[in-house]
Amino acid sequence: xxxxNPHIERLPKAQLEALQLRLLKMQTRRMWELSPFYHExxxxxxxxxxxxxxxxxxxxxxxxxxKDLRDGYPNKLMMRDRGNLLRYHASSGTxxxxxxxxxxxxxxxxxxxxxxxxxxxxxxxxxxVIQVANTYGLFSGGxxxxxxxxxxxxxxxxxxTGNTDRQLDLICDLEVTAMAATPxxxxxxxxxxxxxxxxxRKDTKLRYGLLGGEPWSDKMRDRIYEKMGIRxxxxxxxxxxxGPMFMECAEQDGIxxxxxxxxxxxxxxxxxxxxxxxxxxxxxxxxxxxxxFPIMRYRMGDITSxxxxxxxxxxxxxxxxxxxGRVDDMIIIRGINVFPSQVEHSLMQHSELGNEFQLVVDRxxxxxxxxxxxxxxxxxxxxxxIELNALRERISNRLKNVLxxxxxxxxxxxxxxxxxxxxxxxxxxxxxx
Amino acid sequence: xxxxxxxxxxxxxxxxxxxxxxxxxVAKVLKExxxxxxxxxxxxxxxYGVIRVLVDNPVTARDLLTKxxxxxxxxxxxxxxxxxxxxxxxxxxxxxxxxNIEYGYGxxxxxxxxxIVRVEDIEKGIESLLAGGLRLLDNVNFH
Numbered sequence: 001x002x003x004x005n006p007h008i009e010r011l012p013k014a015q016l017e018a019l020q021l022r023l024l025k026m027q028t029r030r031m032w033e034l035s036p037f038y039h040e041x042x043x044x045x046x047x048x049x050x051x052x053x054x055x056x057x058x059x060x061x062x063x064x065x066x067k068d069l070r071d072g073y074p075n076k077l078m079m080r081d082r083g084n085l086l087r088y089h090a091s092s093g094t095x096x097x098x099x100x101x102x103x104x105x106x107x108x109x110x111x112x113x114x115x116x117x118x119x120x121x122x123x124x125x126x127x128x129v130i131q132v133a134n135t136y137g138l139f140s141g142g143x144x145x146x147x148x149x150x151x152x153x154x155x156x157x158x159x160x161t162g163n164t165d166r167q168l169d170l171i172c173d174l175e176v177t178a179m180a181a182t183p184x185x186x187x188x189x190x191x192x193x194x195x196x197x198x199x200x201r202k203d204t205k206l207r208y209g210l211l212g213g214e215p216w217s218d219k220m221r222d223r224i225y226e227k228m229g230i231r232x233x234x235x236x237x238x239x240x241x242x243g244p245m246f247m248e249c250a251e252q253d254g255i256x257x258x259x260x261x262x263x264x265x266x267x268x269x270x271x272x273x274x275x276x277x278x279x280x281x282x283x284x285x286x287x288x289x290x291x292x293f294p295i296m297r298y299r300m301g302d303i304t305s306x307x308x309x310x311x312x313x314x315x316x317x318x319x320x321x322x323x324x325g326r327v328d329d330m331i332i333i334r335g336i337n338v339f340p341s342q343v344e345h346s347l348m349q350h351s352e353l354g355n356e357f358q359l360v361v362d363r364x365x366x367x368x369x370x371x372x373x374x375x376x377x378x379x380x381x382x383x384x385x386i387e388l389n390a391l392r393e394r395i396s397n398r399l400k401n402v403l404x405x406x407x408x409x410x411x412x413x414x415x416x417x418x419x420x421x422x423x424x425x426x427x428x429x430x431x432x433x
Numbered sequence: 434x435x436x437x438x439x440x441x442x443x444x445x446x447x448x449x450x451x452x453x454x455x456x457x458x459v460a461k462v463l464k465e466x467x468x469x470x471x472x473x474x475x476x477x478x479x480x481y482g483v484i485r486v487l488v489d490n491p492v493t494a495r496d497l498l499t500k501x502x503x504x505x506x507x508x509x510x511x512x513x514x515x516x517x518x519x520x521x522x523x524x525x526x527x528x529x530x531x532x533n534i535e536y537g538y539g540x541x542x543x544x545x546x547x548x549i550v551r552v553e554d555i556e557k558g559i560e561s562l563l564a565g566g567l568r569l570l571d572n573v574n575f576h
Contacts, residue, residue, distance in 0.1 A: 389479050409480075410481070411448075413449075414502075
């Protein structure tokens with residue numbers, strides 16, 4: 001099996017950690033010097049760049065959360081040397097405002113480098129034809145894979161999302177060997193293929209699925225393989241880190257986090273205290289080389305653990321297990337992050353609705369559906385069906401604008417949705433992964 | 434207070450969400466309150482419905498239903514008496530040409546039949562129907 005960057009990928013653990021320390025020192029110094037935001041954060045936490053003497057000292061650095069990104073809209077968290085900025089991407093924020101991330105030339109290079117290493121690590125190379133069925137645009141999933149595929153020297157088909165029939169035609173006609181998509185979309189594509197009498201295993205060359213953007217399971221991976229003969233490769237990323245970044249190697253036992261690009265910690269979600277390797281907790285990431293939009297001890301909200309044993313592939317870069325949940329109530333619908341607080345905020349704009357709501361997430365076939373149930377205020381009730389239907393339409397349109405994902409709205413009688421003492425549990429996720 | 438106000442019939446409009454046996458729940462409340470149902474229809478919205486009921490005692494019915502958590506509104510409708518013979522409806526329609534009807538439903542009440550309509554402008558509707566020689570049931574007779 002080829003290795004994309006043997007020098008970095010084959011570094012022994014001790015040397016990798018020495019490199020990480022060197023990069024962490026440089027990165028904290030850059031942040032201290034170039035970013036008023038991080039300067040102030042570090043000052044408040046009582047830590048100076050010079051205090052970072054070992055990797056363990058990283059835990060003295062302050063955490064940051066999604067809220068910091070939101071409060072920093074649009075570019076308070078960017079470095080000052082704006083002239084080097086080459087690109088923006090954005091992800092939907094929790095209150096309807098997008099979270100903006102920026103990239104320099106090096107950032108884009110490192111992003112592609114990260115994915116090129118990952119793709120090589122499970123066997124893709126320049127003879128492959130990779131169809132990117134992630135959304136192209138502000139969302140980082142499409143362009144991220146696009147540039148990485150070009151860096152790899154493979155052929156990219158920028159199919160983006162939708163038009164499944166055309167996706168299938170391209171797969172057949174252009175002899176696609178790998179496809180980047182959400183796992184549920186790949187399953188759906190399999191169904192459409194079946195209906196058209198196309199046997200993916202026999203009639204196409206598609207063998208790899210670069211899958212992420214939503215929770216999935218080994219069970220689903222097995223189903224994908226049985227049905228289509230496609231090996232599903234688990235991919236992890238977030239726009240805060242650049243986009244899709246890290247994947248499994250051919251061993252398919254944990255996702256490799258390139259140590260020269262990211263410093264990974266697992267902390268107790270309640271106390272923020274670092275946990276031992278193998279213990280399950282919240283993932284915290286410091287990006288070690290990001291320039292335009294650096295990230296310091298960012299609390300991802302994802303629950304996972306670090307695998308300590310060396311990977312049989314020979315790489316000493318740390319691995320994480322499958323994401324096992326969230327510390328917050330974020331849900332992922334058709335690859336898009338949805339926070340119940342966004343739904344709440346959107347519903348509150350309608351004076352006809354009460355304060356309670358419920359989010360029911362389901363999977364019909366292989367596609368996620370979201371139903372928002374909201375209580376109609378008695379005074380807003382009218383005998384006029386046309387007006388009530390129009391209200392429902394307005395609610396639904398506003399939700400779609402805020403969430404970027406469509407939701408069915410159901411008006412219910414006041415007092416019928418569950419009330420909560422303490423933490424509200426407004427999400428009913430009925431999906432099986 | 435207009436002379437014609439007596440023709441304004443109080444219909445109960447009940448919001449009904451999409452759950453099994455909502456109709457049964459409404460009927461149960463009315464039964465327990467010894468309320469008699471005179472006319473009735475269900476309108477289908479998007480994922481919910483509106484149950485429209487005429488009863489002999491609308492105020493009590495509303496209070497009982499509200500107490501049980503239902504969202505209830507009075508809607509004023511007109512009750513037009515018609516002949517319970519072939520052509521009974523046709524005979525009315527000629528007098529109703531100029532009225533904008535939002536919805537309607539009918540029931541038999543031997544020896545007559547009754548057409549219930551919700552019109553856009555109820556005052557104008559009453560005047561126009563009476564002027565056309567139609568017989569409207571008043572709320573004293575009706576309830």
